[in-house]
Amino acid sequence: MLSAEQRQRYARHEALAEIGPHGQERLLRSSVLIVGVGALGSPVALYLAAAGVGTIGLADHDRVRLSNLQRQVIHSMDGLDMAKVEVAGRTVRRLNPDVTVEAIEATVDERNALQLLGRFDVIVDGTDTFRARYLLNDAAYLLRKPLVHGSIFRIEGQVTVFIPGRGCYRCLYPEPPPPGAIEDSEDVGVLAALPGIVGTIQAAETIKLITEAGDPLVNRVLLHDSMAMTFREVRYRRNRNCPLCGERPTIHELIDYGAFVGATP
Amino acid sequence: MTDTRHHRQRLLEEIGAVGQQRLRDASVAIVGVGGLGCPAALYLAAAGVGRIALYDDQRVELSNLNRQLLYGEADVGRTKVEAAAGRLRAIDSSLRLEVHVDTVRAVNVADVFHGVDLVVDGTDAFEAKFLLNDAAVLLRKPLVHGAVLQWGGQALTVLPGGPCLRCLFREPPEPDAVQSCEEAGIIGAATGVVGSVQAEEAVKVLLGIGEPLSGRIFQHDGLQGETRVTSFARDPQCAVCSSNASITDLSHYAQHVSARGHILP
Numbered sequence A: 001m002l003s004a005e006q007r008q009r010y011a012r013h014e015a016l017a018e019i020g021p022h023g024q025e026r027l028l029r030s031s032v033l034i035v036g037v038g039a040l041g042s043p044v045a046l047y048l049a050a051a052g053v054g055t056i057g058l059a060d061h062d063r064v065r066l067s068n069l070q071r072q073v074i075h076s077m078d079g080l081d082m083a084k085v086e087v088a089g090r091t092v093r094r095l096n097p098d099v100t101v102e103a104i105e106a107t108v109d110e111r112n113a114l115q116l117l118g119r120f121d122v123i124v125d126g127t128d129t130f131r132a133r134y135l136l137n138d139a140a141y142l143l144r145k146p147l148v149h150g151s152i153f154r155i156e157g158q159v160t161v162f163i164p165g166r167g168c169y170r171c172l173y174p175e176p177p178p179p180g181a182i183e184d185s186e187d188v189g190v191l192a193a194l195p196g197i198v199g200t201i202q203a204a205e206t207i208k209l210i211t212e213a214g215d216p217l218v219n220r221v222l223l224h225d226s227m228a229m230t231f232r233e234v235r236y237r238r239n240r241n242c243p244l245c246g247e248r249p250t251i252h253e254l255i256d257y258g259a260f261v262g263a264t265p
Numbered sequence B: 001m002t003d004t005r006h007h008r009q010r011l012l013e014e015i016g017a018v019g020q021q022r023l024r025d026a027s028v029a030i031v032g033v034g035g036l037g038c039p040a041a042l043y044l045a046a047a048g049v050g051r052i053a054l055y056d057d058q059r060v061e062l063s064n065l066n067r068q069l070l071y072g073e074a075d076v077g078r079t080k081v082e083a084a085a086g087r088l089r090a091i092d093s094s095l096r097l098e099v100h101v102d103t104v105r106a107v108n109v110a111d112v113f114h115g116v117d118l119v120v121d122g123t124d125a126f127e128a129k130f131l132l133n134d135a136a137v138l139l140r141k142p143l144v145h146g147a148v149l150q151w152g153g154q155a156l157t158v159l160p161g162g163p164c165l166r167c168l169f170r171e172p173p174e175p176d177a178v179q180s181c182e183e184a185g186i187i188g189a190a191t192g193v194v195g196s197v198q199a200e201e202a203v204k205v206l207l208g209i210g211e212p213l214s215g216r217i218f219q220h221d222g223l224q225g226e227t228r229v230t231s232f233a234r235d236p237q238c239a240v241c242s243s244n245a246s247i248t249d250l251s252h253y254a255q256h257v258s259a260r261g262h263i264l265p
Helices: A004-009 A020-029 A041-051 A084-095 A113-117 A130-142 A194-211 A257-261 B016-025 B037-047 B080-091 B109-114 B126-139 B188-207
Strands: A031-035 A055-059 A100-104 A122-125 A147-153 A156-162 A220-225 A230-235 B027-031 B051-055 B096-100 B118-121 B143-149 B152-158 B216-221 B226-231
Touching: A004 A020, A020 A194, A031 A041, A041 A055, A041 A084, A041 A194, A041 B188, A055 A084, A084 A100, A113 A130, A122 A130, A122 A194, A130 A147, A130 A156, A130 A257, A147 A194, A156 A194, A194 A220, A194 B037, A194 B188, A230 B226, B016 B188, B027 B037, B027 B109, B037 B051, B037 B080, B037 B118, B037 B188, B051 B080, B080 B096, B109 B126, B118 B126, B118 B188, B126 B143, B126 B152, B143 B188, B152 B188, B188 B216
Parallel strands: A031 A055, A031 A122, A055 A100, A122 A147, B027 B051, B027 B118, B051 B096, B118 B143
Antiparallel strands: A147 A156, A156 A220, A220 A230, B143 B152, B152 B216, B216 B226
16 A cells, blocks of 8 residues: 555656556565666666665666766766765665665676576666676576666667567677677767666666556667667567577576677686 | 766767867756756756756645656755756756746746757646747747657757747647646656657757757657657748748737646736
């Protein structure tokens, strides 16, 4: 049951047929892990906190730097040099005390991914490396958890949702780009508001998954070009030959993702 | 310090050091610091727009917090513009922020436009949106329009000499014909998508880069996960922006505004 204060706080959700008081209770009982509390993770965490997602896990190993503040809007000056998860957790608690924050100051890697992801209902990818994207994809599939994917590159962004058995990141991108083909994200420009668009769509998709509302972005990837100001939807299917989620899978446990993407150690 | 703050935007060939300085010298008015104005203000501040004027006559209520993410629980009861300015200053204390505990009316709309390079519409009443549109056309200043309800919304940009909101929607609907956000409900992330698109548009127009949404409308249905941009032509009979315009000043707008933002006779 929602308290009187909660009914006021979530009045705009209660008015929505697709959510209502029942959907709000589901949101409050749900848990979401946001991996990467940067450009994408910031709006995701802000909007999921505002929506009343009961438990928000924030995983990031990094500290807040001045150059982050141009787009990572959950952080602020007084959090400089502090752990991103700590600063973001503070902002989330200030927004909504209904939310329990699990601040995980760590890199999600082959050793801890299954144990970490396993504790949450929905996983949101806010990372910026191919190594992390394939790792999260495989871990979420092996745990049969939905994964809300988002990524940005310069002036472009994309969003899609992977539901186990209905296609995964490997079905969309079977191979990582060749090493060196994509510059390290630190050396690539990005427009401030672009991750806001991608991240808020990721937040909306997460809310839809939890409340089973509407039509999720499954089997379709939304592509946005901020300079041309276009949105395109590209459909994709589960690849029967996918080594992870296909008919004769060869990946049954996490692999060495650094070696897979050809990252320099 | 500011050298590294906007590092990632300077790396974009579309912006560079010259563009970043132009943003620093630019000014934007955000009319309405609610569901749309909050993300628009956050991203414009983060992007480094040097002067931001905030207009809103309301105080923060608990029912705002499901979507208006500049505000925390401690801000309930404060004026929105003061609370918003505090949060933006925490991101970048060098920004020049002007706060106006006021809404837009026929008598002050020219002042709102004259002081700035561009106006972002974050209002929640159709009369106010048409007033801003008409003023933008008559004063020949860019306006980034946005509107949201329930799971979706729209955005378009009115440029001097270009098509306007009235080319698509001739008249505001009767106040009784549309549901308020209170009755219909709203998802925070939907406002975040549209507000972030508005910020992205504002940056592009201020810098003269990319293709803005002039003569095109962005429409987002978060529930179905459908996003599209559709072209529209200028209405040769448009009441305000055509050569047959019947609206040549703002005298048909009344001077008073209701608590819900409707302009009263």
